[in-house]
Structure formats: C-alpha cells, structure tokens
Amino acid sequence: MALQNYFLACKNTSIHKIYMTQSSGDRKGSFREVPRPPAEQFAPLASVFQRRLLVGVGSAALVAVGADFGGITSFLLGLSPETGRSLKLDVLYPIGGYNRCIETNEGFEFIYPASWVGDQRLLYRAAEKQEYERSLDPPPLNDGKSGDPRRKNMNEPVVAFGPPGxxxxxxxxxxxxxxxxxxxxxxxxxxxxxxxxxxxxxxxxxxxxxxxxxxxxxxxxxxxxxxxxxxxxxxxxxxxxxxxxxxxxxxxxxxxxxxxxxxxxxxxxxxxxxxxxxxxxxxxx
Incomplete structure (x- = not known):
C-alpha cells in the first residue's frame, strides 16, 4: 500500500508544469516541465510512513504499559497514587512500592511491600484443599472423633507475605x-x-x-x-x-x-x- 501511494505521488508531481520566461528580447513565452524537489516529491510517502510509525509507537507503548515493562505502569501510576489505589490497580501493579492483597472469600484487603512474595506453603495447602474438594473418591472412613486430617487449622493464616527466601x-x-x-x-x-x-x-x-x-x-x-x-x-x-x-x-x-x-x-x-x-x-x- 505504501508503494502504491508512492507511485501515485510521483505521478501527480510529474504533471505539474512551471512556466519559465526567456530573455527580454524574446517575446514568446515557453514552458517546460521542472521536477519538484525530492522533499516535495516524497512528502505523501513520508506522511504514510509517519502515520504508521506513530501507530506502531502508540501500540508498543500500550503493550509496555499493560505488561509493566521496565516498571512503566508502576511509574505512571505513582504519579497519582491515590487514584490508582482507589481503582485497586495496585493488585496488578506496584504503586509507591506496595502491592494490594484482596481476599474476597474472607472479605478483607491490605497493602504490603511489592518485593515480598506469598507464603508458598499456604499456596500448596490451598491447592491441596481444592483438589481434595474436587475429588470423586469417597471420603475416608474414620471414627468420627479424629475429624478430617485435611481440615484447615483455624489458627492458620489465610494469607501471608514476606521477603523471598x-x-x-x-x-x-x-x-x-x-x-x-x-x-x-x-x-x-x-x-x-x-x-x-x-x-x-x-x-x-x-x-x-x-x-x-x-x-x-x-x-x-x-x-x-x-x-x-x-x-x-x-x-x-x-x-x-x-x-x-x-x-x-x-x-x-x-x-x-x-x-x-x-x-x-x-x-x-x-x-x-x-x-x-x-x-x-x-x-x-
């Protein structure tokens, strides 16, 4: 498409004629075709490339913001931290050095340092619990006193975060x-x-x-x-x-x-x- 625009642009510039006068002794005027400067000839093609460049740069910027490449999103959100926090965007991107934990099942939220990670032991136990609930096997037999060995300890944290390692x-x-x-x-x-x-x-x-x-x-x-x-x-x-x-x-x-x-x-x-x-x-x- 860009090449077609280029050929059309060259064709249009070639039919423009510029009148030139000869010496004062010759009363007859004559004209000849004078090509325009290269900058003018390539102007239509340049505009096409410029539009495509702007679109490409804009798309790349949106991708970078969405993926937080190089912390771009966190930086932009940090320019207006209260707005980002009110929209709960710190669940996805750190704002001011903090992420947000929202526990919808238990109904609470809080922020924690962005460099901290979740307790892997809790994640493993949560996955095991879900797998157990989805299991098609019959429940284990017991005397009714020992209870379910996989039952969650009431004193066990719902969530926990700390520095890696x-x-x-x-x-x-x-x-x-x-x-x-x-x-x-x-x-x-x-x-x-x-x-x-x-x-x-x-x-x-x-x-x-x-x-x-x-x-x-x-x-x-x-x-x-x-x-x-x-x-x-x-x-x-x-x-x-x-x-x-x-x-x-x-x-x-x-x-x-x-x-x-x-x-x-x-x-x-x-x-x-x-x-x-x-x-x-x-x-x-």
Missing part, C-alpha cells in the same frame, strides 16, 4: 477465626485493655518470655461500622526479640487478626512499612 521471622499474615455472631471486641475493653490481654496470651505462663505493649489506638470505619484495634508490642526471650504491629476487628461472626512481625534488629527499617500495612487493613464485605 526469608525464614518467617519477617512477615505479615492474616488469621480469620469463627466467633459468635454477637461477638464484640469492644466488650473486652478499649485498645489498651485488649492489647495487654493479647500480650499476656502470647507470653502465657512462660517466665522466660516477656511482652510489652508499646502503642494502642482505635481506627473507626463509620460506613461499615467496624472498629479496628491497632496494637504495637514487643516480645522477648533469651533466644529472640521481635517487634509486632497487629490489627484486630470483628464482624459477621468472624474475628480478623492481621499481624506483622520483624526481628527487633530490623524494626527501625520496617517501622514505616508496618504502619502503612496496619493502616491499610480493612474489611470489604
């Missing part, structure tokens, strides 16, 4: 536990009272483990009528020292607990990340 000392996880429909955290007191109770529960009766509640606050969501208790505490023993930030809330017969933990040595570097994770945790259903 880490041992689990630095991570964030969410546990969802069933509670009575009328269960209320507020019935146990304010954030400080609940935080102290949580620390006592963690330390238990072990004299070698000590816990200290350092911060406690209340964050309210009037639209969904949910109170979030945000807690910060330290746990120490002769073998480890950890810093934790937790968020607790309850609604609809479910108790939600987000916990972010880090070795005390890593706390100064992770402090701002943990606060952002805690502030982002919210119920969506």
């Amino acid at each position: 880490s041992s689990g000392e630095l991570n964030v996880s969410v546990i969802v536990s069933p509670v009575p429909l009328d269960f209320s955290i507020e019935a146990f007191g304010g954030p400080k009272e609940v935080g102290e109770a949580v620390v006592r529960k963690i330390t238990g009766s072990r004299p070698d483990v000590k816990g200290t509640l350092t911060e406690s606050s209340l964050r309210q969501d009037s639209g969904r009528k949910v109170n979030y208790y945000e807690l910060e505490f330290r746990v120490e023993s002769p073998t480890f020292r950890r810093h934790n930030v937790a968020v607790c809330c309850a609604r609809g017969g479910r108790l939600y607990t987000l916990n972010a933990q880090a070795p005390e040595s890593a706390w100064p570097d992770m402090k701002s990340d943990f606060y952002r994770i805690a502030d982002s945790f919210s119920l969506i259903s």
Whole structure:
C-alpha cells in the first residue's frame, strides 16, 4: 500500500508544469516541465510512513504499559497514587512500592511491600484443599472423633507475605477465626485493655518470655461500622526479640487478626512499612 501511494505521488508531481520566461528580447513565452524537489516529491510517502510509525509507537507503548515493562505502569501510576489505589490497580501493579492483597472469600484487603512474595506453603495447602474438594473418591472412613486430617487449622493464616527466601521471622499474615455472631471486641475493653490481654496470651505462663505493649489506638470505619484495634508490642526471650504491629476487628461472626512481625534488629527499617500495612487493613464485605 505504501508503494502504491508512492507511485501515485510521483505521478501527480510529474504533471505539474512551471512556466519559465526567456530573455527580454524574446517575446514568446515557453514552458517546460521542472521536477519538484525530492522533499516535495516524497512528502505523501513520508506522511504514510509517519502515520504508521506513530501507530506502531502508540501500540508498543500500550503493550509496555499493560505488561509493566521496565516498571512503566508502576511509574505512571505513582504519579497519582491515590487514584490508582482507589481503582485497586495496585493488585496488578506496584504503586509507591506496595502491592494490594484482596481476599474476597474472607472479605478483607491490605497493602504490603511489592518485593515480598506469598507464603508458598499456604499456596500448596490451598491447592491441596481444592483438589481434595474436587475429588470423586469417597471420603475416608474414620471414627468420627479424629475429624478430617485435611481440615484447615483455624489458627492458620489465610494469607501471608514476606521477603523471598526469608525464614518467617519477617512477615505479615492474616488469621480469620469463627466467633459468635454477637461477638464484640469492644466488650473486652478499649485498645489498651485488649492489647495487654493479647500480650499476656502470647507470653502465657512462660517466665522466660516477656511482652510489652508499646502503642494502642482505635481506627473507626463509620460506613461499615467496624472498629479496628491497632496494637504495637514487643516480645522477648533469651533466644529472640521481635517487634509486632497487629490489627484486630470483628464482624459477621468472624474475628480478623492481621499481624506483622520483624526481628527487633530490623524494626527501625520496617517501622514505616508496618504502619502503612496496619493502616491499610480493612474489611470489604
């Protein structure tokens, strides 16, 4: 098509004639065909190539944005982070260094550092559970007391994220536990009272483990009528020292607990990340 346009362009330029006058002594005028400059002759063909070039560049840019090649999408979304987060685009692309986890089955969401990855053990167990539910084999026989060995532990996190290759000392996880429909955290007191109770529960009766509640606050969501208790505490023993930030809330017969933990040595570097994770945790259903 481009070559046809080129030949048409050359044909059109060849029929244009430019009149030339001779010397003043010759009263007869004459004309001859004078070809146009190459720039004018190739102008139609150049416009065709220019349009195709622009279309090609535009298409390549869209592909790059869609695939986030070289972090282009993350960069563009970072120019207006609040807009991108409101549209939940950080589920697909990091915005400001954070990705979003949305757990639709359990009804919660939060952000976490984009460099962190999901706990592979949870993924394997989830895949095994789905395979077991799809199985056509009859259920195993038992005495009715031992229960299903594949049944999920109620204290097992629904989701967990941490740095690649880490041992689990630095991570964030969410546990969802069933509670009575009328269960209320507020019935146990304010954030400080609940935080102290949580620390006592963690330390238990072990004299070698000590816990200290350092911060406690209340964050309210009037639209969904949910109170979030945000807690910060330290746990120490002769073998480890950890810093934790937790968020607790309850609604609809479910108790939600987000916990972010880090070795005390890593706390100064992770402090701002943990606060952002805690502030982002919210119920969506």
